[in-house]
Amino acid sequence: MPARNRKLKIADIKVSCGTCSLSELCLPHGMSHDDMDELDKIVKRQQPFQPGQHIFRAGDTGHALFAVRSGALKSYCTTEDGDEQVIGFTLPGEVVGLDGMSDGNYASSSVVLETASICELPYNSLEDMCHTLSGLNRQMMRIVSKEVVADQAMLLLLGKRTAEERLANFLLGLSSRYHSRGLSANQFNLPMSRQDIGNYLGLAIETVSRLFANFQKNELLTVNRRQIILTDMRRLRAMVEGCAGSKN
C-alpha cells in the first residue's frame, strides 16, 4: 500500500485506470495501454468523500486535478460580499481543479453533493508524464479546452436566454451527461438543490420552482422534489434550439 494513501476502504479494491469503467471519459481516452499503466501509478485514491466535505477551497494551493468516479460535486466561487456563485457541477467521468493551474491557487471551491469517490492527479506528476507520453499531453489540452468551450456555452445561456430556456438547457445537459456514462437519459435524480440550480442559472429559487411546475403542467416532464422524468425531450430540445449543451 503506497505511503501517501490514507486508509483504503471498500470501493478502492481492484481499481486502476485500465479497468475503470470511466476510462472512456476520464484522462486515459486516446492513450495506449502502457500509457494508462503509467498514469495509474501517479493516481492517488482516497476513501469516499461525504456530502458537505470540500475537495479544495478557493485560495488553496493548487496541486492536483481530481477525477470523479462516482457521486457529484459542486464548484463555486465566493464574492467579497459573501454570496456564492455556482460555477458548475461535476459528474462521474469528469474532472475538477483545472483552475488551480493558472497562478498556483484554486480560483473556485469544490464541495461534495453526493458521496463521491475521487482520483487525485498531482500536477507535477502529470507534467512529468507529458514529457514522455505523447497521448497525455494532447488529452489534457483537450480536456481543458473542452472546459473553455463549455464555459462559453454557459455565457451564451446566461447572456441571451430566458429562464425557461435556461432550465430546459440545464436538464438536457444533465440528461446527456448521465446518458454518456450509461445511465438513463430521461430519468434521474438531481444531485443539487433548487438553490444551487437557481444560483447556477442566474435565477431566483422561486423561478426555478415555478418553471418545474410549468414544465410538468405542459407535460414536458414529471418532477417530484429531486426526481426527474423527462417525458418529452423533443419539445424540450425545441425550447433550447441554438444553445450548445453545457459540457459534452
Place this chain on the structure above:
Amino acid sequence: MPARNRKLKIADIKVSCGTCSLSELCLPHGMSHDDMDELDKIVKRQQPFQPGQHIFRAGDTGHALFAVRSGALKSYCTTEDGDEQVIGFTLPGEVVGLDGMSDGNYASSSVVLETASICELPYNSLEDMCHTLSGLNRQMMRIVSKEVVADQAMLLLLGKRTAEERLANFLLGLSSRYHSRGLSANQFNLPMSRQDIGNYLGLAIETVSRLFANFQKNELLTVNRRQIILTDMRRLRAMVEGCAGSKN
C-alpha cells in the same frame, strides 16, 4: 524567408519572440532565452489583418493558436437561429484559438476589430516543443487555465450582476488589460461598438448607451463615442466590489 509565410511587409521586420515587446504577456513568459529562440522558429507571421477579416471561423479545422501583437479581435459564436453571442475581446499580448483543441474544430469565430498583427502558433509545433521544453508546457496550461478562470468570472457577472455593475466591470477590465501592456489605465478608445458591448454583457444596446450617459452624469467617466476617460476609478471599483475582473 520561410515557405509558408505570405509576402512579408512592414511591421514584420526585426520581430522575434525575444525582442517582442509583449514577451512578458505572451507565451514566452517563464521560459529561458534558449526556449524562446526555439519558440521563435515555429511562429508564423503574416501581414496585418484588416478590420472585418476573420482569423478563423467556428467549424474551421483548428490547427493553431494566434497571439495578438497589436490591434483587437472579437470572438463570437453563432446560434442556429442566426444571432451571435460575443464571447470576448482579444487585446495585444493575449491569445485566441484555445477552443480549437478540444475536438479539432474551432467552436467560436474570431474577427478583427482594429487592424491587427498576429503570430500564428501551430498546435503540432507547440506539442512537439512541449516534450523538449519544460517551461512551455507549464506556460500553456497556465494560459488555458487563466482562460477558464476568466470565463468563470464572466459567468458570475452575467448571472448575478446588474447592468450597471456589468458595464463598470467591463470598463475596469479593459483598463487593467491596457494598463498591463503599458498603456494608460484611465484613458483609451473602445475597439468595439455598443452593439458588441451589449451583446457581450447580455444587455440591450440602448441600456449600454443609457449607462454611459448615467456614468458621465455622475462624473465617473467622460465618454465621447468610443473615447473613454475614466475619471473616478475608485467609485467604479466600488460598484463592482466582489467581481473578479475579466481576464488578468
Place this chain on the structure above:
DNA sequence: CGGAAAGTTGACGCGGGTCAAGGAATGTGG
C-alpha cells in the same frame, strides 16, 4: 450630397426578482 451605420433618448410593458406565507420532508430530543 445622400444613404447607411452607429449612437442617443424617451415611452411603455413584461419577465422575473423580491417579499411573504405555507406545505412537505427530514432530523432531534424526550
Place this chain on the structure above:
DNA sequence: CCACATTCCTTGACCCGCGTCAACTTTCCG
C-alpha cells in the same frame, strides 16, 4: 412514537430593471 425545529420546496402578490419599439441625431463613406 410523538412534538418540534429545520431545511427544502411551492405558490401567490407585487413591482422594478431592463428589453422593446420608435424617433431622432451624428458620424462615416462612397
